[in-house]
Structures are given as C-alpha cells and as structure tokens.
Amino acid sequence: MDDIVRRPLLEVAGLCYGVGGRPILRDLGLGLAAGESIAVTGPSGCGKTTLLMALLGLVTPDSGTVTIAGTDITRLSARDLAAHRRAHLGVVFQFGELLPELSPVENVALPALLGGTRAGRAYREAARLLADLGVPAAETPTGALSGGERQRTAVARALITRPGLLLADEPTGALDGDARDVVADLLFALPERHGCALLVVTHDEAVAARADRRLRLDQGRLAGAAA
Numbered sequence: 001m002d003d004i005v006r007r008p009l010l011e012v013a014g015l016c017y018g019v020g021g022r023p024i025l026r027d028l029g030l031g032l033a034a035g036e037s038i039a040v041t042g043p044s045g046c047g048k049t050t051l052l053m054a055l056l057g058l059v060t061p062d063s064g065t066v067t068i069a070g071t072d073i074t075r076l077s078a079r080d081l082a083a084h085r086r087a088h089l090g091v092v093f094q095f096g097e098l099l100p101e102l103s104p105v106e107n108v109a110l111p112a113l114l115g116g117t118r119a120g121r122a123y124r125e126a127a128r129l130l131a132d133l134g135v136p137a138a139e140t141p142t143g144a145l146s147g148g149e150r151q152r153t154a155v156a157r158a159l160i161t162r163p164g165l166l167l168a169d170e171p172t173g174a175l176d177g178d179a180r181d182v183v184a185d186l187l188f189a190l191p192e193r194h195g196c197a198l199l200v201v202t203h204d205e206a207v208a209a210r211a212d213r214r215l216r217l218d219q220g221r222l223a224g225a226a227a
C-alpha cells in the first residue's frame, strides 16, 4: 500500500486514566494506520471497554493524547468532538444496538441522514451495503434478524459514513459457530476493502487471530500478544 493509504488514523500516547485513585490505563501508547487491523484482548476487568471509551472521547483521560485523523480529541469541545466522531469514527457493539422499530435499511441509513445526506442517496447506499454484506434488507424486520445478520447490519451502519477508523467492542460476543466466523471474516476484510483502520476488542482468541496485530491489555498497558 502507498503512503497515502498508510497514514496514521489513530495515535495514542501516554494515555493515563484512573477511577477513585485506581489506575486503569497506564501510560498507554498505540498507533494504527489506514488499511490495518489490531485486536486487543485481555482478562475481564482489565480496561478494554475503558480504552474504547477513551478512543470515543466518552471518558476524559487524566493525561495523554488520543489523536484521530490528525486531531487530538482530548482537547475538543463536546460539540467539536461529536462532529469529529461523526466524520471519522464507526462503531460496532456486542449486540448490534439496532433500533427494532426501524427496518434494516432505515437503521443503516440513519447515521448518513443525521449527517445531512439526502434521503434517497442514504437509502440507496444503505441497501447497497446490506446487499454487499449479505443481509436481507427489505424482507426481514430488524427484530427478526438472526444474531449474525444483526451484526452485519451493525457493520453496514458503521460503514455508511465511510469512517477512517472503525472500532468494534466484542462484535462476535453474542454469536457462536458459523455466525461468529462470518462476522469476524467480514470485519477483518474491511481494512483492505474500504481502506479504513480497524480496532477490535475481543475475548475470543480465534477472532483476534485474524488481526494484523494482536495486543494484550494487562495491568493497564498494551503489549504484543503471543500469536
């Protein structure tokens, strides 16, 4: 890949965060370029969700920087942070977090509509992404989607704004067997297909094994994990 594609999307430096005097993230550093994937594993309670919250700007670190697409988000106002997130970040959660009263197409189109894309274009793009990811868009109500289809819909929703950085929090945690493998294969194919950077937090070592790099969060620090 060339230098333009390889630009850093995420740079974390000296990140420290604690609660009630107890350190959770300690001088944590991390870099992730476009087209690249990282999996972060670690035992329950080690701080994986807290790290994602810091990357989303939902917790304010005690010190350090979180630079996304060239901007240190720890310095942004709430309003600028929300705009920066909309422009650069896509997120996939463990249970999809879809709105059951909306159709799959409406769920996927929503972030584009909120970002000001015209309805016709947003719905066309949503339908295209769902078809691409193998979800029956029109026929099935969101509440009736299988677990795997729900997660693929959540991936489509995260992609519709063409984010540079995609974050996924236990994206296969509610799936097993084939559905887990399909969603994991799909996620880790995204950096190459869409040119985004991908950071996945997972308990599942088999899912983590698909990433370009594996890191383990332990004692508040990230270190290379054994392959």
Ligand SMILES: Nc1ncnc2c1ncn2[C@@H]1O[C@H](COP(=O)(O)OP(=O)(O)OP(=O)(O)O)[C@@H](O)[C@H]1O
Pocket (backbone or CB within 6 Å): 019, 024, 042, 043, 044, 045, 046, 047, 048, 049, 050, 051
């Ligand atoms: N607001 C808070 N107040 C008190 N403790 C907190 C707070 N946020 C996180 N913690 C603690 O920080 C530690 C890390 O939590 P976190 O949810 O990030 O872990 P995790 O690695 O995502 O765990 P799991 O894999 O079980 O989801 C936990 O011990 C948790 O109890």
